[in-house]
Amino acid sequence: MSPLLETIGLTRHFKVGTGLTRGVLHAVDDVDLAIGEREIVALVGESGSGKSTLARLVAQVHKPTRGEIRYQGQPLTTQRGRRAKLAYRGDVPMVFQDPFASLNPAYRVSHGILRGLKLHRPELSGAERQAEAERVVEAVGLTPAAEVLSRFPYELSGGQRQRIGFAQALAHRPKLILADEPVSMLDVSIRIGLLNVMADLRETEGVSILYITHDIAGARYLSDRIAVMYGGHVVETGP
Known part of the structure; x- marks a missing residue:
């Protein structure tokens, strides 16, 4: 069976x-990565290793220099x-590190969900x-849903x-x-709850997840496979 999504080179x-100081930053280099259906793959690495750039390439925020x-x-x-392109972005959405990045503070919580629908x-x-x-609000563990949707x-x-x-x-x-x-921006005491939400979504909704983190313990807790990224390269993968 072919993977749900894979990157090739x-x-x-x-x-x-600029000028004499002009150079090239190798953010992501020759990465091969595959994600199967209903699979959680953790991508771990230090800050600046290229994890988020890889996710933005998959989300089509950035265009690749080469590869597929x-x-x-x-x-x-x-x-x-x-x-x-709209269908792909619906199939492969992104959840950002900063929750305020995907919520408009001028609108109630319902606005973003209903607009996406x-x-x-x-x-x-x-x-x-x-x-x-x-x-979907209940699916992520927030109740009563109608009350949550009405909040800012x-x-x-x-x-x-x-x-x-x-x-x-x-x-x-x-x-x-x-x-x-x-x-990463949440208190340690409530991180486990969100990790459990992601695990539940895989079981109840059948989604795959690319979980990007620098926390190997969290990656081990949640994922089926871990890929280690360093200096723009995936240097190791394993269960």
Whole structure:
């Protein structure tokens, strides 16, 4: 069986400096990584090793300098048009390190979830969108869902805001969630709860997860496989 997503020789270089100090930063170099269906893969490494850049390449925030990303056996370069790109971004959403990065403080929590549902699942009626918003909020362990949806982000704790980030991703019916250090800004006492949420989502929703972290203990607790990244390279992988 082919992997859900794989990178083949994936590389991203950035030009840095100007004039005589101009150079090239090798952020990601020749990375081969595969993620199977319903699999949690942890990508660990020190700060600056290229973990987040790799996730942004997979999310199509950055274009690769060279190499290839295959999704469901097909290169992403074959995707043409807005509809195909929108479908991929619904299938492979990203949850950011800072929960405020995905929540607009001027709107209630329901805004981001309902907006995503309208964009990625236009076949749903208004009532169906509201019901689905409540379902995904409950799926990440926040109840009562209707009350949570009516709050503003500042009324939630850091852990609750991060759970809403996962709820927003879950509303798209994703195949793979890119979780970029989602627990690093949370108190140690509540990190385990969010790790358990990710494990539950794999079981109940059937999603795969790329879990990016510098915490090897957390990676060992959650993931099926660990890939170690150093200096832009994946230097080791194992169960």
